[in-house]
Amino acid sequence: MWRSIASNALTLFIVLLVALAGLLAWGRQEFNGPGPLTEAICVKVEKGASLSEVSRTLEAQGAVSDARIFRIGADYSGKGQGLKFGSYLVPEGASMVQVLDVLTAGGASTCGREVNYRIGVAKAEIVLRELDPATNRYVEVVKFDPAAEAAPQPYVDATLAGDLRWQVTLAEGVTSWMVVESLKRADFLEGAVDAVPPEGSLAPDGYEVEKGGARAALLTAMQDKQTRILADLWASRVEGLPYDTPEEALIMASIVEKETGIAAERKQVASVFINRLRAGMRLQTDPTVIYGVTKGEGVLGRGLRQSELRRATPWNTYVIQGLPPTPIANPGRLSIEAALNPDVTEYLFFVADGSGGHAFAKTLAEHNENVARWRAIEAQQGTEGGGVQGQ
Template identity: 35%
Template sequence: MQPDQAPPPPSRSRHARNPLVMVINFLLTLAVLTIIGVGALLYWGKGQFEGPGPLKQEASVIIPKGSSLGTIADRLEENGVISDTLVFEAGIRFYKNQNRMKAGEYAFAPGASMKSVMEDLVEGNAVFHSVTFPEGWTSWQIVQRLNADPILVGDIEEIPAEGSLLPETYSFTRGTTRQKIINEMQQGMSAALADVWEGRAQDLPVESPEELVTLASIVEKETSKADERSRVAGVFVNRLKKGMPLQSDPTILYGLFGGEAWTRDRSAITRSQLNAQNPYNTYQIQALPPGPIGNPGKASLEATANPSRTNDLYFVADGTGGHAFAETYKQHQRNVAEWRRLERELRAKEAEEASQQEAAGE
């Protein structure tokens, strides 16, 4: 027996052989492959953009003002923060952040992803520095510290008015101008003074917020102890009410040397300095000096605006960093005598220690 012969394959459809159909099939195939390729590329790029970066240890990078996206990407790659500038730039453009990144100094953690780097740059999470001004510093001293700070930029055109700056700690980013810090200090003082003046005691012998600053600046220079400010202020308020001179040594120094009065040791006032003509010398005038002798802090402003209710008219150092207060001159004289005794003991002790050190050295 012979097997049946297999039927021939069906002939191709005329439509399948149509050139237009062939082109369409090719384009569809190409489109599918392109979509698959783009999808794979996007998936890979997303992983690169959101995955851990190459940074092994924390690094700081400065992004100059006006930097282009390409410049930023290059700088980050140079510092080892990112591994691929093309992926970084593509991710930035995908999120439409190419014009939203901020200049500044940035600190990036080890393994920071490109996405987190982008977020820091867009949000402006720059490194903050700080500068501190002690309470009572003069405007001249404040300007000197600002000029010495290597992070700040720009010049200060003139020394601000005494008493117009609020001494505190101020934070700033790299590239901040010195004048901006001055502006913040002036705004801070204006706000603090307005608040304190609003809540002042109504029987204060001062006529304006400016006079309050002047008196507070003297209180600031007379004591560094927080619990004494109100009592020292009370002494000066009592004296002003009685028409007595304030007799504050720091006012003499400021009148003689201005803002540079406390740049070197001038604690001992000579008789000639005491007698010299000096509009700030509160031994010679029975009123407030013509202006502040420094920039008081808010605590001194508050203490001066609401001084202690005592009958004290005098105070002198007590040897512990504080003061002994008195209502009468006789009591004050006893306190002065005690202070001088303590001074003699202190000098004798210092001389003895110096002698012992000299003997040990020989």
Template identity: 40%
Template sequence: MFGRRETTPPPERAPQSPSTPAEQPRIAPRSPNEAIKPQVAPPPPPRRIGRPRGGLLATLSGLFSLLAITAVAALVALFVLAQQANAPGPLTEDRVLVVPRNSGMGDIAQLLRREGIIEQPLLFQAYAVLNRQQGRLRAGEFMFRANASIKEAIEVLTEGHAVLYTVTIPEGLTSFQIVERLRQNEILVGEIAEIPPEGSLLPDTYKFERGMSRQQIVDLMRRSQELVLAEIWERRIDGLPLESPEELVILASIVERETGRADERPRVAGVFVNRLRRGMRLQSDPTIVYGLVGGVGTLGRGIRRSEIQQPTPWNTYVIHGLPPTPIANPGRAAMEAVANPSRTNDLFFVADGTGGHAFSETYEQHRRAVARWRQIERSRGESGPTDAVDPADVPEDDPALERQGALPTGGPAPAALVPVLATNPADVSEGTPLDPLANRSFDLDSPQRVPELEPLPGELPLPSATPAAATAAAVPPLPPPRPAQ
């Protein structure tokens, strides 16, 4: 109507369900030729542009990778290093090597290479550093075994014991003689500042490493003496006539010089203790010698009559009581003997011909023992004793000798007494016929006898003299003289 054209609405399309795919329009080929031609591929989808990676993450990733590679390489290197360090070394035989003091790790490695113990000094140093042993390498004298590996060489220098040497100081030497012995030792080094006080050194066998100084040995001997003396002084018996440890050392030095027999030391100490208790002079021959030579050596001869009464601070034939200082350095056994002497009434002793002494309680018994010793000397063709008083040199007009009768065994005694006629078997000059170690004939398990005492001129024979004379052939022969070395 009115010339308008009605338009019909398009038909409504049914809604497509999500499950049904949309129908693709069919492309009708325009010709058979086009139908057999391949279709053009659709263009690729647009490339998705991602966010750029951060710098920290990349750094950490690279670092972890580097650490992993380094760890693997280190493990391989350690394995190879351990194999080479445990491989046998080039040394063909055992060798002693001296590592100087103040040597560094590099110096020690080069020394080992020069001596043919190792071949690779750098490997030695690396192994020592990795095992934290570089600060423990010691100086000294060491024994390296044949074919020792680098590991074994380091163990020797850090944990092994250095080669030890010994120096033996016999009992009864003076401090001067001990210092001279140490100076003659070629392994010790350095000088001794001063001669130690007499009696301050403990005789013993001491071990030391090469390079140790002589002064260190002296200091060690002094410390040992202090410890031993304190221990012995605490264990002394009650009632000793000694007021201090120093007096114990003085008396022990006299005992040490009087006898070299270990079984006699307590009895000899008992004689001197009994004399001190009675107020008697000790009258010990070694004190005369010390007063004359000052501890430098020995007389090498008998004591002259004029020297018996020659006043010196140490001559116990003249002074009362103990000398002012020791006359030697006593050993532990002598100090133990003085701290615990034998409980006897003995006041005298003289050599008995077997390397020991005959002990007596009275002067009359002592005279007989002296006469017996004279017989032994004559039978052996020996001269007078060395560094000892000869009975013939004792002044006859000395009122203190009391040659008539026995001395009292109880109560106070005269201040002066007869001399103790004893030889000095513990002569400090080793190698002499008086060296007690040279007497090989005495056996403690087989007691030996000496000839019976002949009556002195003007005396009646003893009751046992007649039977002894009748059986003189049955008496065992005397032991031979000590061999001279």
């Protein structure tokens, strides 16, 4: 009898072991195999959420087939306590282990909403965007100018809900005054700015920020980046440039930046001004005259008057010889590179050509022909104004 009982118990034990092994194999397959998602989705991990709460959320959104298996697998892998607050893109067919990796990798959120404060030459705009998981592209929700209008309700609601990424983007050619004035209107930043940074000292780029971050700290980061860029490019400059310091190169870069928005032209434009400096000619560039009028505090908004072209200011390159005393804007990396590694040309003049670019000339006669063509285009378009360099 005891033998029979022992035999039955052993058999039951073996059956239980086999069942347990099968269950573990099934659970392992569920954890590592393809997931149920038929399209990518955004999954939000709430601040302070437990593994159990996140597991149930994932199951409810169809990202995992079984919350218990996900929770057990996360604990077994040692990653169960490493969930990161934020919104994350979970791709189509992601396995549980892949979902866990996404939610514990850290770094910036890869899904959800972002606010980008774009500071441009003429105005600054706050743009709220949301990622469309199906296309993995951001879709604009709302855009507004904080200097001209109140924050729209979708933006207010998004900032109250939290879980936003914040970025400040500086356009090439914006002035330091414009940057400071725009940052003062950034309601997601804090702290005073004691002084406007020197013109040209801020690097145009995108900067990740935290809500409640200090404005002064962001300006310091912009200055540090521009210092690194200038030092790097100065070290690899070509020989024989008509300026002796990085500061003078930055002045030239700012002029190049304001004269053309076409990247492919920057080195040609730089060559014109460098050739003029070497020949002892005045630079005669309108953007410097405009800076002498506005001091970088806003946009002129009209054509230059003849009296302004004749008026003596430290920045009027129709009057002064050589470079002005300071940059006239914050140049980007490509313009700094153009000032330090210009094309080798014989050009001394350029004028707008009607296509958005410029026509370059070696002689005044060629330049006058290009100017005549440009004036004819202006007449056809019913416009009148700048675009001429080296008159």
